[in-house]
Structure formats: structure tokens, C-alpha cells
Amino acid sequence: MSSEISSAATQDGAVDVSGLENWQTRADWLRAEINRHSHAYYVLDNPTIPDAEYDKLFRELVALEQAHPDLLTADSPTQRVGGKPLPQFEQVRHAVPMLSLNNGFDDEDIDNFDRRVREGLADIAEAEYSTELKFDGLAISLRYENGLLTQAATRGDGVTGENVTANIRTVKAIPLRLHGSAHPAVLDVRGEVLMFKADFAKLNARQRDAGQKEFANPRNAAAGSLRQLDPRITAQRTLRFFAYGIGVLEGASLPPTHSALLDWYAELGLPVCRERAVVKGASGLLGFFRDIGQRRKSLPYEIDGVVYKVNRLDQQQALGFVSRAPRFAIAHKFPAEEAMTVVQDIGVQVGRTGAITPVARLAPVSVGGVTVTNATLHNEDEVRRKDIQIGDTVIVRRAGDVIPEVVSYVPELRPADVRPFVMPALCPICSSPIVKPEDEAVARCSGGWVKCPAQRKGGLLHFVSRRAMDIEGLGDQLVDQLVEKQVITTAADLYKLGLTALSELDRMAAKSAQNVVNAIEKSKSTTLARFIYALGIRHVGEATAKELAAHFGSLDRLLQASEAELLEVADIGPVVAASIRSFLDDPLNQELIAQLRAAGIHWAENAVGENKPRPLLGKTFVLTGTLPTLTRDEAAAMIESAGGKVAGSVSKKTSYVVAGEEAGNKLAKAQDLGVPILDEDGLKRLLETQ
DNA sequence: AGGCCTCGAGTTCC
DNA sequence: CTCGAGGCCT
Numbered sequence: 001m002s003s004e005i006s007s008a009a010t011q012d013g014a015v016d017v018s019g020l021e022n023w024q025t026r027a028d029w030l031r032a033e034i035n036r037h038s039h040a041y042y043v044l045d046n047p048t049i050p051d052a053e054y055d056k057l058f059r060e061l062v063a064l065e066q067a068h069p070d071l072l073t074a075d076s077p078t079q080r081v082g083g084k085p086l087p088q089f090e091q092v093r094h095a096v097p098m099l100s101l102n103n104g105f106d107d108e109d110i111d112n113f114d115r116r117v118r119e120g121l122a123d124i125a126e127a128e129y130s131t132e133l134k135f136d137g138l139a140i141s142l143r144y145e146n147g148l149l150t151q152a153a154t155r156g157d158g159v160t161g162e163n164v165t166a167n168i169r170t171v172k173a174i175p176l177r178l179h180g181s182a183h184p185a186v187l188d189v190r191g192e193v194l195m196f197k198a199d200f201a202k203l204n205a206r207q208r209d210a211g212q213k214e215f216a217n218p219r220n221a222a223a224g225s226l227r228q229l230d231p232r233i234t235a236q237r238t239l240r241f242f243a244y245g246i247g248v249l250e251g252a253s254l255p256p257t258h259s260a261l262l263d264w265y266a267e268l269g270l271p272v273c274r275e276r277a278v279v280k281g282a283s284g285l286l287g288f289f290r291d292i293g294q295r296r297k298s299l300p301y302e303i304d305g306v307v308y309k310v311n312r313l314d315q316q317q318a319l320g321f322v323s324r325a326p327r328f329a330i331a332h333k334f335p336a337e338e339a340m341t342v343v344q345d346i347g348v349q350v351g352r353t354g355a356i357t358p359v360a361r362l363a364p365v366s367v368g369g370v371t372v373t374n375a376t377l378h379n380e381d382e383v384r385r386k387d388i389q390i391g392d393t394v395i396v397r398r399a400g401d402v403i404p405e406v407v408s409y410v411p412e413l414r415p416a417d418v419r420p421f422v423m424p425a426l427c428p429i430c431s432s433p434i435v436k437p438e439d440e441a442v443a444r445c446s447g448g449w450v451k452c453p454a455q456r457k458g459g460l461l462h463f464v465s466r467r468a469m470d471i472e473g474l475g476d477q478l479v480d481q482l483v484e485k486q487v488i489t490t491a492a493d494l495y496k497l498g499l500t501a502l503s504e505l506d507r508m509a510a511k512s513a514q515n516v517v518n519a520i521e522k523s524k525s526t527t528l529a530r531f532i533y534a535l536g537i538r539h540v541g542e543a544t545a546k547e548l549a550a551h552f553g554s555l556d557r558l559l560q561a562s563e564a565e566l567l568e569v570a571d572i573g574p575v576v577a578a579s580i581r582s583f584l585d586d587p588l589n590q591e592l593i594a595q596l597r598a599a600g601i602h603w604a605e606n607a608v609g610e611n612k613p614r615p616l617l618g619k620t621f622v623l624t625g626t627l628p629t630l631t632r633d634e635a636a637a638m639i640e641s642a643g644g645k646v647a648g649s650v651s652k653k654t655s656y657v658v659a660g661e662e663a664g665n666k667l668a669k670a671q672d673l674g675v676p677i678l679d680e681d682g683l684k685r686l687l688e689t690q
Numbered sequence: 691a692g693g694c695c696t697c698g699a700g701t702t703c704c
Numbered sequence: 705c706t707c708g709a710g711g712c713c714t
Contacts, residue, residue, distance in 0.1 A: 351700060359701090376701055378707070403702055403705060441708060442699095539710075541698045571696080573711045651695060 023064060027071045030061040034077045035175070039269055042173035042240065075148055075177040080170045080235065088229070089162035092153040096247035098139055098190065099158060099324055101307065101331040107286060110308075113330045114282035117310055120319045120327060127310060130258040131288040132244055132276040134305040134331050136219045137194025138226060140164075141247055142174065147183030149176045154226070158324070167226055168193075170235035179269035185251030189270060191243035195222040196300045199238040217338075218302050240301070243270040257311045275299070278311055289332050296334070305333035338397045339372075340410065341365035346377065346390055346421040350429050352458025353538060354445040358383055358421055360394070360406055368398040375404040379441045380423050389418040429454040449490075450588070457483050459536050463491040467542055468534035469523040473516045481505050490592055491534070494520055495599035524600045528555060531603060535593070537583045539576045547571055548580075554605045559584055559593070616644030616687075620653060624667055625660035627680040635683065642687055650675060658683050 034057050040048040058077070065072045072079075104110050117127050139155040152168035153161040168174060171193065178187075195203070200218040207214050215221035225237040243265045246254075255261045259278050266272045277288055285308050292306050310316050310328040319328040345361040358377040365372055375396060377383045386408060388394060393413035394406050423443055427434055432447030449455045460479050464471040471494075482488045487501060497520065502513040532555075533545035540548070551569045552558040566577040583589055621639050623632055623646060630638070635658060636646045650657060650669040657670035658678045670677055678686065 349700090353699075355700070357700065370703060372702080374702070378700085382707090398702090405706090539698070543697060571711065575710055647696070649696075653695075 023068055024071060027061065027064050027068075027076075030057055030064070031073075031076055033057055034061065035177075038077065038172050039175070039179075042271065077176070079176065080172065089164065089227075091160050092151065092156075092163045093160050094141060094153065094156075094158070094247065096188065097158050097324075098141060098155045098161070098247070099321070099326060101329055102325045103305075104330050104332050105335070110285055110289075110330070110332055111282050113308070114285065117319065117328065121315055126281045127315075128278060128280055128312065129285060129308045130262070130276065130278055130311040131285065132262075132307050132309075133242075133273055133292065133299075133303045134307045134333070135192040135194050135242060135273075136217075136302040136304045137192040137222050138219075140168070140191060140193050140226075140241070142168065142189040142191070142243075143248075144178055144183070144187040144189065146185060147178040149174070162227075164226055166231040167228060167234040170231055171239045171241055173239070173241045173271050175269040180267060182252075183268075184249055186248050187252070188247030188249070189243050189265070190245030190247055191241055191270075193222055193226055193239055193241050194218065194301055195225070195238065196240055197302065198300060199240075203237060241271055242273045244273075244307075254313055257313060258309050258316070259311055261313075285332070293334065303334075305331050307331050335366065335368050337368045338395055338407070339365045339367045340393055340395055341372075343388060343390055343392045343394055343406075343409075346383070346388075348424065348428060350427060350445050350452065350454035350458075352455055352462050352536065354427075354447065354452065354455050356423070356427070356434055356443045356445060358423075360388065362394075362396065365396060367396055367404060370398075372396055372398075372404045375406050377406060377421075380421075380436075380443060381441055383421045389414075389420050391415050391418040427452060427454075453483050456489065460488075460491060460494075462536045463534045464494075464523075468530055469526060470530070471516075471523045472519045473512065474519065477507065478505065478516070490595070492592055492595035492599060495524075495596070495601075524602065526601060526603050528553075528603045528605065531555070531596075531601065532558070535583070535589075537580055539579045544571060544576065555593075555597075616642040619644045619655040621646050622648070622650050622654050622657045622666055622670070623660075624657060627658070627660035630680055635680070638683075638687060656683075656686075 034054070037048050037054055037057075041054075061076070062078050065076065065078055102113075104113060114127065118124050121127065141153050141155070141161065142149060143151040143153075149169070150165075151163065152165045152174075153163055155161050169176065195218040197218060200215070200221050203221055204214045215224060221237070222239055225234050225239055228234045244262070246261060255264055259276070262272045262276065275292065279285060279288055288308075289306055292303070296303065308330050310319065316326070316328040319326070321327060342363045343360050344363055347359050347361055349357045349359055351357060358380065360375045360377055362373055362375060377386075377388065386406065388406060388409050391414075392409040394409045397405050397407050423434065423436075425434060426432065427445035427447055430445065430447040430452035432445055432451050434443050435446050436443035445452050445455065447455065449459050457479050460474075460483065461476070463469055464474040464479075474494075482505070485505070487505075488494060488497065497517070499510075499513055499517055502508055502516055503510060527549070529542075529546045529549035532540065532548050533542050547569055548558060552561060563577045563581045566572055566580055567574065572580075616639060621644055623635055627635060639646055644655075647654065650666050650673065652673050652675075654670070654673075654675050656676050656678050657666060658680070659667045659670075660680065667677065
């Protein structure tokens with residue numbers, strides 16, 4: 001690219017070129033350059049020059065056209081930035097209606113679709129399909145006359161849509177003039193306008209900074225942007241477009257297949273998604289579905305499924321339509337990750353620390369393939385912030401991995417008789433008063449484990465959990481019964497449990513009772529860190545328990561430690577030190593610890609392995625994704641035995657990130673911060689060489 | 691005092 | 705995973 005010419009010429013009239021002809025040449029050249037670069041950037045996703053260079057070319061063209069208005073053309077890239085706001089959108093009737101597709105949700109639906117297609121085509125043995133993505137955006141129709149974009153309309157009800165030409169002109173992914181020289185007299189391109197995830201995140205960050213309302217998802221953001229009456233606002237939002245269908249065509253003949261149509265679109269400079277294929281039979285369709293399903297998260301845009309179309313257009317025509325949907329195409333949808341449902345009640349749960357958590361009881365609804373009936377509302381502040389009340393219709397999402405989350409309520413659907421959530425004054429389990437310190441977010445039951453069975457259960461479950469004493473077979477159900485029937489009250493009672501006592505419980509046959517007894521016996525041999533963690537001291541989690549074990553080396557030294565001595569331990573400050581001391585000073589807890597030791601729980605004291613080399617001392621690791629042969633715990637143990645630390649989140653203090661399959665945000669953040677990334681082999685080599 | 695970094699705790703469903 | 709809060713560094 002000739003940056004020399006452009007930089008010389010941008011110095012506002014500094015170039016001495018006489019005569020309109022030269023200006024004309026210059027303007028044509030600028031338009032071609034700008035179109036070429038923006039095509040590379042927005043359509044091919046492959047930038048050719050830095051943004052600053054692009055802006056320079058653009059500004060020069062604007063200046064040139066302002067100085068010489070007769071040079072201005074309708075398809076000039078400068079004409080994308082729209083003019084005045086519209087009073088409202090004009091209605092447009094689609095010459096060929098924009099139909100919707102039938103949906104399929106499981107393999108059987110797709111098998112049936114394939115069978116009906118073959119039957120409809122005189123029982124052919126195997127049908128050929130073009131497969132593509134179902135974007136989560138807005139369907140749109142673009143009318144090109146002799147290669148020039150003349151009108152853009154939303155889908156609307158399929159027959160009549162809204163004229164959004166001014167806004168669409170600001171979408172850089174959409175060519176104002178088709179490439180090549182031979183253009184049909186009329187071409188009606190059907191496709192989807194959408195917003196990429198990254199652009200959505202940037203937009204929401206801007207909205208937040210400006211104190212404006214954030215958008216719930218990229219689809220809403222795209223819809224909101226396209227329906228702006230002021231095109232200048234649309235111009236500031238980065239919208240994208242993918243072409244996938246056709247309406248009217250005059251002055252050219254249709255290609256023989258759908259895939260050839262898309263290839264032709266690409267030649268015309270229209271963006272066509274790369275994630276498409278031509279496959280045969282139902283098995284080919286399902287193969288494409290699974291492939292895309294696996295890569296869904298890593299795609300730069302959101303999709304809600306895939307679309308299958310019979311590839312040959314003559315076969316499409318032969319199959320025709322049923323009522324308002326084509327027989328030759330189907331959308332294979334992923335289970336919805338967001339759904340609407342009704343809050344039937346807001347109850348509370350009592351955790352092991354007595355924390356009272358409001359929980360929305362929902363009318364059962366399928367979200368992301370599972371039926372959700374409960375969703376946490378975290379705490380009272382959260383309920384108030386989101387203003388969720390009993391009777392509201394709410395949007396439920398499966399955030400991150402699995403945990404359902406109430407996103408918001410739907411104001412339009414709020415009935416007159418909604419009731420607000422009221423934090424109860426007394427614990428629903430033990431009727432002790434509920435207290436909430438002024439400066440804290442969580443309310444707590446004041447009963448403690450002595451009075452409150454819920455806290456007793458929580459404490460026991462924590463004690464037996466995998467990272468604590470690791471007693472297998474002692475789950476929710478069993479602990480529930482043991483506490484309810486008052487077979488046990490403390491963890492120490494577990495070690496007095498006999499086969500006969502266990503066998504008397506529901507759903508406890510001889511075999512499983514024996515398993516539990518064995519597991520309890522096995523747990524007697526443990527480590528000091530696990531034991532400290534299992535006690536469930538407030539503010540003492542796994543990491544702090546390890547620190548305490550390493551620092552004091554023996555339980556007796558810990559029991560005798562003063563608050564001041566506790567403060568010397570890394571990561572322990574006044575709050576945690578006071579919490580530990582007060583736990584240890586409680587006679588009930590002293591009794592508990594004595595009983596547990598008497599029951600035979602033991603560990604190798606002082607086995608800190610002082611002679612072992614600790615090559616990774618001072619290094620912090622973060623694990624993400626699934627490693628090929630090691631489990632997360634095994635990898636963590638290897639790192640820790642070499643003196644390294646394993647942390648949960650990536651920061652600039654992280655020495656290495658160990659990444660496996662399906663690594664998530666942490667990997668991206670590590671790349672961002674320039675933290676070295678290891679795979680499993682890399683980690684092993686590091687452990688060997690040092 | 692303020693801001694980052696970690697840790698702790700709670701959570702859903704099958 | 706996400707929020708809240710404790711600890712520590714600047």
C-alpha cells in the first residue's frame with residue numbers, strides 16, 4: 001500500500017494537484033483502498049493495515065468530498081455514517097416473504113427430517129445437505145440493484161418489516177456495492193445481523209462507564225443498535241453480518257446448489273460464515289451438529305443451533321413448503337441457555353456457618369438441557385438489587401458451567417399482587433434469632449451447631465468431605481438421617497458408630513453399612529492440614545489449614561499458640577487469628593478435638609520433609625482445563641511436594657499456568673498478562689529438571 | 691487509605 | 705463460578 005501518497009495528501013490541501021480529474025482519480029483510489037481494507041477486516045476477518053492508517057485514508061476522503069461535493073457518490077464509504085434521526089421506521093413489504101424454519105431438538109427429530117426429505121424426493125437413497133450455523137441475531141433482507149445497496153429491511157412478521165437502510169449502511173461488514181462487474185438487476189440477500197462477543201463486551205464496558213444501561217446479551221445489543229432511530233448511534237456499534245439466503249433475483253440465474261450460492265455471495269464481497277459444510281445423510285448432519293456443539297464456546301459469536309438445508313435448489317423447490325415453513329430445511333437447536341419462568345416462592349437455606357441464603361423456588365423450566373427448580377439469590381442485598389419478588393416472571397440462565405442464576409425479572413409481566421422477600425427474624429430450622437451485622441452482607445442463624453441441626457449437618461458434611469477427612473459413602477442422605485434421628489451430634493460420634501446402628505437407617509443394607517464403617521476407619525490416618533481444615537473453623541479453609549500445619553508442625557503447638565503467634569503465620573491477620581483462637585478456647589471444641597484424637601485419628605507430625613529439595617519454592621501455579629493423564633489434584637500434589645503453591649486465579653504474580661483441554665478464561669488471562677503457559681509435559685519436565 | 695490478590699463459602703443437578 | 709471479605713502491598 002502506498003502510505004507515502006496518503007500521508008502527503010492528508011496534510012489538508014498540501015498536495016499540489018490541479019484539475020478536477022486528478023481529484024477524481026484520487027477519490028476513486030481512496031474509495032477502493034478503504035473498501036479493500038474494510039472488506040479484509042470485517043468480511044475476511046484478516047486486517048491488512050493498522051487502524052490508524054485506515055482512519056487516515058478515511059479522513060482524507062471525507063475532506064476531499066467536502067471540498068468537491070460533485071465527487072461524492074452514493075456508494076462511497078463515507079456515506080455509511082448516517083444523517084439525521086428518523087421520526088420512525090417506514091414499513092416495507094417483502095416481495096418474497098421471510099419465513100421461519102421448523103425446529104428440531106434431538107437426534108430423532110433430525111432422523112425424521114431426513115426421512116421426510118428422502119420420501120419427498122421420490123425415495124432417494126441419500127440426500128445431500130448444506131449445513132451452516134444458526135446465528136443468534138436478527139434476520140435481515142438487503143436489496144441490491146445493479147450491484148448497489150438500495151434498501152435494507154428487518155424480518156418483522158415475515159411479510160412486512162421495517163426499513164433500516166440508514167442504519168445498515170453504517171455496518172462495515174455489508175458492502176454498499178457488490179464486488180465484480182457482472183451484477184444482477186435485483187438481488188435480495190437474506191442474512192443475519194449480529195454482534196460478536198468481544199464487541200458486545202466492549203460496548204457494555206462503554207455503557208457502564210457512561211452510566212448507561214448494559215445490554216443483557218449480544219442479540220439484544222444488536223437488535224437495540226439496529227433499531228436506533230439515529231444512525232449515528234448505530235455507527236458507533238460494531239455490527240457484523242453473515243449472508244445465508246436469497247429472496248428476489250432478477251437478471252441472473254440461480255446457482256445449482258445452496259453451497260454454490262454462498263460461494264457466489266463470497267465472490268460478491270458479502271460475508272459468508274466459514275463454519276459450513278456439505279454433508280450426506282442424517283449421520284452427516286449429526287456429525288456437523290456435534291462438531292459445532294463442541295466448538296460453540298470458542299466461536300466469536302453466539303449461536304443457538306445449526307441449520308440444515310437440502311443442497312440442490314431444484315430439490316428444494318420440489319419439496320416446497322408446509323404452511324409457513326420450508327420442508328427442505330430445519331434448524332437443529334441447542335437446548336436454550338436462558339429461559340423464562342415464574343418465582344413461586346422465595347425460601348431460605350441455612351449453611352454450615354449459619355449463613356441464611358434466600359433461594360428462589362421456580363416453576364420447573366428447562367435451561368441448557370436440565371430442569372431447574374431452585375436458584376440461589378445469594379443474599380438479601382442481591383434480592384433487593386435485582387428487585388425480584390414472589391410472583392415475578394424471571395429470566396433464568398445457566399451461568400458459567402452449571403449453576404443456575406436469576407438474571408432479572410420481566411417488568412412487563414409483573415402481576416399486581418407480587419410480594420417482596422422478607423428475611424425471617426428466626427431461623428426456620430431451630431428458631432434461634434437471625435442476626436446480621438451492620439457491615440456484612442450475610443445474615444446468620446445465631447444458634448450455632450449446638451442448637452441448629454442445619455448447622456450440625458453442614459459441619460458434618462464438611463468434616464467428611466473429600467478435601468477434609470475424605471470419608472466416602474457418607475453423603476447428604478445419610479448425614480441427614482443421622483442428625484435427624486439424633487444418632488450423632490458431633491464429628492467425634494462418627495467414630496463410635498457401629499454396624500448395627502448404621503444398619504437400622506433407611507436405605508442402608510449390610511453391604512453399604514460395612515463400606516461406611518471401613519471408610520470411617522480408613523479416615524483415621526490423615527494429615528494435620530486435613531484435620532485442621534475438617535474442624536471447620538471460620539475463615540480457615542484449605543489454604544489456611546495448610547499454612548497452619550506447615551507453620552506449627554504439630555497440633556499441640558497450634559493449640560497453645562497465642563493470638564500474637566498466630567499472626568506470624570503467612571496470610572493470617574487479626575480477623576482470622578481471633579477466629580482461630582476463639583474456636584480453640586471454646587470448651588466444646590476442646591472436648592471435640594480430644595475425642596477425635598482419642599478415637600485414633602493420627603498423622604505423621606513434623607513430617608514436613610525438611611531434607612527434600614524444594615525447587616519450586618516461591619513459585620505460584622494455576623491449573624486450568626483437563627490434563628491428558630494427571631487429575632487436577634495429582635498435578636497440584638506434585639507441585640506442592642516440590643515446594644510450589646497452587647492458586648485459584650491468574651494474576652501477575654502467577655509464575656506459570658498449566659493448561660489442558662478445554663481451558664477457559666484463565667488461559668486467556670495468562671496470555672494477556674504474558675504468564676508462561678505449560679502443558680502437562682512441560683510441567684513434568686520442569687519438575688524433573690529442577 | 692486504597693487497590694489488588696487470594697481465600698472462603700455457598701451453590702445445582704443428576 | 706461468583707461474591708464478599710480479609711490480608712498485604714504501595
